Amino acid sequence: MPLTLPDWAPRAPLEPLRLSWLDEAGVALAVLRLDLVDPLVSGNKWFKLAPWLSRAAEAGAEGVMSLGGAHSNHLHALAAAGRRFGFATLGLLRGDPQDTPTVRDLQALGMELQWLGYGGYRRRHEPDFWVSWQRRYPRFQPVPEGGGGLPGAQGCRQLVGWVREQLPALGWDDYHGLWVAAGTGTTLAGLVLGEGGRHPVLGALAVPRDHGVQEQVRALLAEAGVADAGYSLLDACRGGFARIDAELAGFLLQAEREGGVPLEPVYTAKALMALRDEVRAGRIAAGSRLVLLHTGGLQGRRALQAELERLTNYTDRAVDVQG
Numbered sequence: 001m002p003l004t005l006p007d008w009a010p011r012a013p014l015e016p017l018r019l020s021w022l023d024e025a026g027v028a029l030a031v032l033r034l035d036l037v038d039p040l041v042s043g044n045k046w047f048k049l050a051p052w053l054s055r056a057a058e059a060g061a062e063g064v065m066s067l068g069g070a071h072s073n074h075l076h077a078l079a080a081a082g083r084r085f086g087f088a089t090l091g092l093l094r095g096d097p098q099d100t101p102t103v104r105d106l107q108a109l110g111m112e113l114q115w116l117g118y119g120g121y122r123r124r125h126e127p128d129f130w131v132s133w134q135r136r137y138p139r140f141q142p143v144p145e146g147g148g149g150l151p152g153a154q155g156c157r158q159l160v161g162w163v164r165e166q167l168p169a170l171g172w173d174d175y176h177g178l179w180v181a182a183g184t185g186t187t188l189a190g191l192v193l194g195e196g197g198r199h200p201v202l203g204a205l206a207v208p209r210d211h212g213v214q215e216q217v218r219a220l221l222a223e224a225g226v227a228d229a230g231y232s233l234l235d236a237c238r239g240g241f242a243r244i245d246a247e248l249a250g251f252l253l254q255a256e257r258e259g260g261v262p263l264e265p266v267y268t269a270k271a272l273m274a275l276r277d278e279v280r281a282g283r284i285a286a287g288s289r290l291v292l293l294h295t296g297g298l299q300g301r302r303a304l305q306a307e308l309e310r311l312t313n314y315t316d317r318a319v320d321v322q323g
């Protein structure tokens with residue numbers, strides 16, 4: 001049966017986040033809670049996926065296949081969307097078979113899994129990579145890793161409208177900037193498109209500078225036919241992608257307790273911590289009103305919970321967790 005597009009108009013609340021270091025600096029922060037979009041399909045990944053699903057429906061595909069690691073938020077959102085809206089999903093996974101909370105969810109959500117090994121996964125950029133998978137799974141539409149590309153960015157444009165619509169409920173007539181964690185920069189590029197220069201967008205980099213986010217955003221904006229402007233990037237990765245240190249772990253647990261908003265250490269806590277550092281350094285003026293996009297990813301935190309707790313007891317360790 002060909003895939004049909006869900007008749008679904010998700011919403012995410014815009015909520016004030018009160019934290020002592022914000023109050024002390026006279027900075028107001030509101031969070032667009034994409035983690036609350038849906039119990040199954042959470043975070044920014046749905047918005048990057050939706051335009052690809054439209055393409056799959058137009059192409060008459062019966063299912064969708066994509067790539068990711070054993071903790072992938074992207075594969076999780078894809079599997080969840082497949083379950084929720086009734087289409088088949090195939091996940092091509094990095095490395096050797098692993099048993100993680102994410103992998104167990106993917107299986108429970110009905111995703112078929114193929115483990116590519118590390119070498120096999122590295123071949124994903126080769127031009128004929130999808131040709132062989134399409135030969136094996138002719139009914140499945142391929143979606144790039146993470147739901148990237150201009151369609152993925154276009155799917156995130158609407159989020160700016162969601163912020164604007166909800167400002168009156170906060171008693172705000174405007175805001176000074178939009179903050180978002182950046183991995184590939186696809187979501188960031190979508191926000192820049194949605195803002196159209198009205199407010200600056202700050203991308204808190206969850207990956208090192210040499211991962212090419214700047215080039216990627218520039219290319220997406222060029223493809224969309226708009227100027228490479230309206231945003232800036234800040235290093236928020238604290239030594240590497242998915243690298244977790246004791247200070248970050250302590251900050252995350254404290255912010256959760258104080259602000260009542262769940263975070264995860266790979267993207268959202270690092271973005272919030274980078275904001276804290278900017279506030280502390282006096283680079284955010286008193287009276288500023290900022291909006292932070294909560295990009296979800298909480299499912300990936302389960303595998304890290306013990307490490308977060310351990311790190312807050314022993315302060316001299318840092319660990320790497322591959323996403």
Ligand SMILES: *Cc1c(COP(=O)(O)O)cnc(C)c1O
Pocket residue numbers: 043044045073074146181182183184185186187188267268295296297298
């Ligand atoms: C994937 C992801 C991001 C990064 O999104 P990009 O569009 O790749 O920059 C940010 N936060 C979370 C929780 C994610 O899962």
